[in-house]
Amino acid sequence: MSKQAEAPLTQARQQAASRGQWRRLPLIESPRLRWGLAIGAVVYLFLALASVEVNWARVAEGAARAVNFLGAFMQPDFMSRYDDIVAGLLESLTMTLTSTVLGVLLAIPVGLGAARNISPLPIYFVCRAIIAVSRTFQEIIIAILFVVMFGFGPFAGMITLAFATIGFMAKLLAEDIEDLDWRQVEAVRATGASWWQTMNHAVQPQVMPRLIGLSMYRLDINFRESSVIGIVGAGGIGATLNTSLSRYEYDTSAAILLIIIAIVLLCEYSSSHVRRWTQ
Amino acid sequence: MPVSTTPQGQPVWRRRTTRAQWLQYLAWLAGVSLFLLCWKMISDNTMWVFVEDAGRQGADLISRMTPPEWGYANVLWKPMWDTINIATLGTALGIMMAFPVAFLAARNTTPHPLIRSAALVIIVSSRSINSLIWAMLLVTILGPGVLAGIIAIALRSIGFVGKLLYEAIEEIHPTPVEAISATGASRLQVMNYGVLPQVMPAFAGISVYRWDINIRESTVLGLVGAGGIGLQLNASINSLAWDQVSVIFIMIFATVLVSEWISARVRHAII
Amino acid sequence: MLTLSGVGKRYPTGDRALTDIELALPKGQVMALIGPSGAGKSTLIRCVNRLVEPTQGSIRLEDTEITKLSGHKLRHARRSMGMIFQEYALVDRLTVMENVLSGQLGYVGFWRSFLRRYPQEAVVEAFRLLERVGLTHAIDKRADALSGGQRQRVGIARALLQSPKLLLVDEPTASLDPKTSRQIMRLIRELCAERELAAIINIHDVALAQQFADRIVGLRAGEIVFDGLPSELDSDMLTTIYGEEEWDTTPEPMDDETTDDAPVNPPYARVLSSIEAGGAR
Numbered sequence: 001m002s003k004q005a006e007a008p009l010t011q012a013r014q015q016a017a018s019r020g021q022w023r024r025l026p027l028i029e030s031p032r033l034r035w036g037l038a039i040g041a042v043v044y045l046f047l048a049l050a051s052v053e054v055n056w057a058r059v060a061e062g063a064a065r066a067v068n069f070l071g072a073f074m075q076p077d078f079m080s081r082y083d084d085i086v087a088g089l090l091e092s093l094t095m096t097l098t099s100t101v102l103g104v105l106l107a108i109p110v111g112l113g114a115a116r117n118i119s120p121l122p123i124y125f126v127c128r129a130i131i132a133v134s135r136t137f138q139e140i141i142i143a144i145l146f147v148v149m150f151g152f153g154p155f156a157g158m159i160t161l162a163f164a165t166i167g168f169m170a171k172l173l174a175e176d177i178e179d180l181d182w183r184q185v186e187a188v189r190a191t192g193a194s195w196w197q198t199m200n201h202a203v204q205p206q207v208m209p210r211l212i213g214l215s216m217y218r219l220d221i222n223f224r225e226s227s228v229i230g231i232v233g234a235g236g237i238g239a240t241l242n243t244s245l246s247r248y249e250y251d252t253s254a255a256i257l258l259i260i261i262a263i264v265l266l267c268e269y270s271s272s273h274v275r276r277w278t279q
Numbered sequence: 280m281p282v283s284t285t286p287q288g289q290p291v292w293r294r295r296t297t298r299a300q301w302l303q304y305l306a307w308l309a310g311v312s313l314f315l316l317c318w319k320m321i322s323d324n325t326m327w328v329f330v331e332d333a334g335r336q337g338a339d340l341i342s343r344m345t346p347p348e349w350g351y352a353n354v355l356w357k358p359m360w361d362t363i364n365i366a367t368l369g370t371a372l373g374i375m376m377a378f379p380v381a382f383l384a385a386r387n388t389t390p391h392p393l394i395r396s397a398a399l400v401i402i403v404s405s406r407s408i409n410s411l412i413w414a415m416l417l418v419t420i421l422g423p424g425v426l427a428g429i430i431a432i433a434l435r436s437i438g439f440v441g442k443l444l445y446e447a448i449e450e451i452h453p454t455p456v457e458a459i460s461a462t463g464a465s466r467l468q469v470m471n472y473g474v475l476p477q478v479m480p481a482f483a484g485i486s487v488y489r490w491d492i493n494i495r496e497s498t499v500l501g502l503v504g505a506g507g508i509g510l511q512l513n514a515s516i517n518s519l520a521w522d523q524v525s526v527i528f529i530m531i532f533a534t535v536l537v538s539e540w541i542s543a544r545v546r547h548a549i550i
Numbered sequence: 551m552l553t554l555s556g557v558g559k560r561y562p563t564g565d566r567a568l569t570d571i572e573l574a575l576p577k578g579q580v581m582a583l584i585g586p587s588g589a590g591k592s593t594l595i596r597c598v599n600r601l602v603e604p605t606q607g608s609i610r611l612e613d614t615e616i617t618k619l620s621g622h623k624l625r626h627a628r629r630s631m632g633m634i635f636q637e638y639a640l641v642d643r644l645t646v647m648e649n650v651l652s653g654q655l656g657y658v659g660f661w662r663s664f665l666r667r668y669p670q671e672a673v674v675e676a677f678r679l680l681e682r683v684g685l686t687h688a689i690d691k692r693a694d695a696l697s698g699g700q701r702q703r704v705g706i707a708r709a710l711l712q713s714p715k716l717l718l719v720d721e722p723t724a725s726l727d728p729k730t731s732r733q734i735m736r737l738i739r740e741l742c743a744e745r746e747l748a749a750i751i752n753i754h755d756v757a758l759a760q761q762f763a764d765r766i767v768g769l770r771a772g773e774i775v776f777d778g779l780p781s782e783l784d785s786d787m788l789t790t791i792y793g794e795e796e797w798d799t800t801p802e803p804m805d806d807e808t809t810d811d812a813p814v815n816p817p818y819a820r821v822l823s824s825i826e827a828g829g830a831r
Contacts, residue, residue, distance in 0.1 A: 010689075014677075058421070059422065141498075241412065253416075257412070455642075458633065462633075464663075472648075476641050477643065
């Protein structure tokens with residue numbers, strides 16, 4: 001039926017083309033949908049932009065600060081708050097490492113449980129629920145709750161990051177296990193291997209390289225997150241950064257930001273090496 | 280190599296050579312001691328009294344959060360609209376800036392290696408700095424409000440979209456590009472005909488994915504004054520109105536689930 | 551019309567791909583370039599339109615010295631050299647018409663091409679070419695929806711829309727079945743005759759080369775070792791070009807090695823029959 005409707009159009013386009021008249025095919029075929037989407041987008045854009053309130057006087061006042069801040073990047077000040085920066089940085093790094101290790105270790109059982117092809121239904125639902133909750137909420141929100149529960153300091157931050165890591169890793173791990181090569185598993189099972197032996201010999205070799213790669217990636221993410229959860233009191237460099245910004249000590253903030261960028265770069269560089277090495 | 284011979288002359292298979300085995304043990308030892316060291320530093324900075332108290336605190340928190348004060352939801356529609364706007368406009372602004380940056384950063388489309396390194400620096404700086412930090416900065420510069428949030432989201436998105444897009448550009452088939460250059464096309468025409476059609480699906484997918492992440496991030500930008508539902512969250516937490524906080528959480532949860540669903544649908548349709 | 555003198559190419563790795571190539575191609579001649587893989591056939595034709603930069607020598611197309619051109623002038627020169635590729639090199643996600651019209655890119659400005667507002671004559675010509683290669687029914691199909699033979703036809707139409715004086719053809723049949731290969735070669739041959747185009751055709755299949763070319767040039771390790779009529783190419787010459795092989799016997803499927811080779815359709819298996827037939831041209 002659609003072929004019959006198409007044919008005259010194609011013919012018309014062919015005839016037009018033979019006369020030298022040709023236009024690109026529209027991306028969306030139905031004109032009503034095409035115009036509807038376009039008008040909808042324009043209307044949304046209008047409404048959204050209209051609801052953005054800008055205090056131009058305040059922006060003009062801030063322009064000078066922006067210049068100051070850019071200037072601070074040219075001469076960052078590492079020294080005047082040296083102790084705070086070092087302490088915050090150490091806290092961030094320790095939090096990052098411990099939370100990644102804990103998170104990955106806990107993510108493995110959750111990930112196994114959330115893989116539909118190897119786990120029973122009730123366990124599957126529980127694990128998927130854990131993943132959904134951990135992924136939906138920003139680390140900051142979780143940090144607020146954990147700070148209330150565990151008190152201020154790096155412990156709450158560590159638990160926060162570990163919790164976020166579980167959701168991230170377990171989801172990807174479960175997806176990996178769900179589409180692993182089932183023939184290998186059957187081959188190992190056919191030798192009479194137990195459940196643990198099957199996991200060790202058929203599943204682990206297939207998911208391990210990616211698991212290591214993802215852990216390195218998560219390490220990197222956790223460091224970046226550890227630099228902000230300090231804002232709500234969960235330890236790390238974020239608190240130092242927050243203080244320096246609110247005191248308008250831009251040269252110190254610039255120094256901290258540069259350090260963060262450098263460490264992330266280092267992380268990325270070394271993680272690409274580790275990944276090549278493990279493969 | 281891993282096959283060695285016992286004194287009795289029988290070959291023995293082992294997974295690794297002795298040296299590799301020792302190196303392996305050493306690496307594990309180093310890793311574990313590093314972990315313990317970090318753990319020690321954290322536990323030194325922790326008030327364990329509070330941690331032991333955590334269960335009771337948690338139970339207390341939950342009892343205060345329930346039942347949610349549903350009436351509060353009426354106040355939240357405007358902030359939620361702002362949150363969605365921050366994410367959407369910020370993503371749009373971000374991908375507009377990320378698009379040229381990615382082309383400058385990809386090895387096969389960059390006009391000059393020096394420009395490439397500059398583009399990579401932009402991408403790395405934008406990626407390393409969390410959107411909340413961008414928001415803190417912008418709030419001190421632009422003043423509190425939605426505008427700071429939009430720009431913070433946009434600045435953070437440049438790095439994410441830019442990185443994934445330039446990787447996609449580096450992976451395109453080179454032959455169509457070669458064919459288009461062979462027709463005598465100019466540089467821009469080669470990009471338009473040879474490169475762009477090949478990366479368009481990836482670009483659309485990445486943008487929608489980032490939009491989905493941005494919805495999540497924009498829910499907290501208000502904590503530092505950059506508009507959206509985070510402002511209400513901050514206010515409710517500061518006044519210890521936990522029954523309002525739980526309403527906010529439920530709204531965030533629902534919005535994020537919907538946005539995740541939309542993004543998954545769109546990405547599915549593209550691929 | 552096209553003259554190569556002393557052309558050499560050395561890759562930055564130090565590998566010498568071409569040494570001292572001397573070649574003159576008159577108007578309207580179809581020349582087949584044969585040789586083993588890695589002999590430098592692809593490099594040679596890519597040097598002509600400077601997709602690969604030759605490291606020495608000169609290449610002249612009519613009165614233009616191509617090796618000295620840059621920027622705008624190079625693009626201008628490329629317009630008169632249409633290129634046809636091994637894997638068709640179409641842009642998969644564009645429609646057939648867009649792919650053909652991309653042959654006009656050297657003639658129209660960026661915004662025109664960006665908005666797909668091509669001049670009327672160009673569209674008429676594109677349609678005529680599609681008619682000529684028998685694909686008018688597919689103008690709005692995406693290139694990746696076509697079969698191999700059809701894609702190669704689109705590639706040919708694109709090259710011809712440049713109104714070239716010279717066709718550079720890189721392994722046009724390598725990904726096609728024998729029947730389609732012959733159809734494509736015949737089409738190229740006919741189009742060259744219709745428009746008096748010269749062509750350099752890189753080709754693995756010696757039998758096809760002998761059948762469809764006016765002249766055959768054999769390349770070995772970056773040097774020309776044979777240059778003559780298709781009928782002059784005998785098994786001794788093939789040995790010089792490709793190395794030792796029993797060119798006059800058909801492989802007998804008795805030991806393992808020959809059976810392994812059989813389904814791959816060895817490129818020179820059909821040489822014998824065409825040599826006996828005296829070559830097509």
